[in-house]
Amino acid sequence: MDITLSQCFIAVDDHDKALAFYRDALGLEVRNDVGFENMRWVTLGAPSQPDVSVVLEPPLADPNASPADQRAMAELLAKGLLRAVIFATEDVDATFERIRSSGTGEVLQEPTDQHYGVRDCAFRDPAGNMVRFQQQRKG
Numbered sequence: 001m002d003i004t005l006s007q008c009f010i011a012v013d014d015h016d017k018a019l020a021f022y023r024d025a026l027g028l029e030v031r032n033d034v035g036f037e038n039m040r041w042v043t044l045g046a047p048s049q050p051d052v053s054v055v056l057e058p059p060l061a062d063p064n065a066s067p068a069d070q071r072a073m074a075e076l077l078a079k080g081l082l083r084a085v086i087f088a089t090e091d092v093d094a095t096f097e098r099i100r101s102s103g104t105g106e107v108l109q110e111p112t113d114q115h116y117g118v119r120d121c122a123f124r125d126p127a128g129n130m131v132r133f134q135q136q137r138k139g
Contacts, residue, residue: 007043007053010127012125012129021105022044026099028044030044039057059127080130092134104125109121118134
């Protein structure tokens, strides 16, 4: 049985700011942009991975959620406590520079060689999610 990743979801509080990061700085392409009951979902993906999508969604994508639950999720997002994704890249230093120079993400870690075999860096996206970028080290 083959199991592959199809979609992952990232909570954002402002889709337009998130698009400046994920589309404009990272180079992901917008595949879908839909709204429902004052909520919005934007699906993006790398052109090289047509079967894998990243979906930018509201912090609590449930129209029936209580106001208290909505506030709690918004607070967790603002604190950066919701997990995001790790992207792979062939050149973490160039990726870091492109994102840093875009001004759309907050630098958390400059490119660093890790003891577990990758060189990586980290940013906070405009919503506060930590997003990491890693490159496999050769030998």
